[in-house]
Amino acid sequence: MDANVLKALEHDKLVDFTTTGRKSGQARKLEIRHHVFDGKVYIAGLKGLKGWYANLVGDANFTLHLKQSMQVDVPVKARLITDGAERRMLFPLVIESYASNELTMEHIDEYIESGHIIEVQAR
Numbered sequence: 001m002d003a004n005v006l007k008a009l010e011h012d013k014l015v016d017f018t019t020t021g022r023k024s025g026q027a028r029k030l031e032i033r034h035h036v037f038d039g040k041v042y043i044a045g046l047k048g049l050k051g052w053y054a055n056l057v058g059d060a061n062f063t064l065h066l067k068q069s070m071q072v073d074v075p076v077k078a079r080l081i082t083d084g085a086e087r088r089m090l091f092p093l094v095i096e097s098y099a100s101n102e103l104t105m106e107h108i109d110e111y112i113e114s115g116h117i118i119e120v121q122a123r
Helices: 003-011 051-058 084-098 105-114
Strands: 014-020 027-037 040-045 061-067 071-080 116-122
Touching: 003 027, 003 061, 003 071, 014 051, 027 051, 027 084, 040 051, 040 084, 051 071, 051 116, 084 105, 084 116
Parallel strands: none
Antiparallel strands: 014 027, 014 061, 027 040, 040 116, 061 071, 071 116
16 A cells, blocks of 8 residues: 555544445445554454445455545455454454443454454555
8 A cells, every 4th residue: 555545544533435335336435434553454343234344245346535634545455354363363453443431342252253344455
């Protein structure tokens, strides 16, 4: 990923991203929080079925829209993280990054089991 984009993502908290609907084929855009750990960008959904994740299962290519410290659209692809050991390593980092009382390690096994997480990679 471009160094300037990565620097912006390390600073910013929110991005928009556009996936392709797996059934409709329509563009689906939403705002989401992202996470940067060790120079890699991740997007996670902690509970329940997420439409954005299902869309990425169908087509891993999507567009990341930076909108805070830098305004740019970046074509990227998702690496779906399904390996249990990798999920067990990443979900605690996601929880810690929220600095919120509503997300606690008490539910970490549930997040690892039923949450969704992707690594955002350059296309």
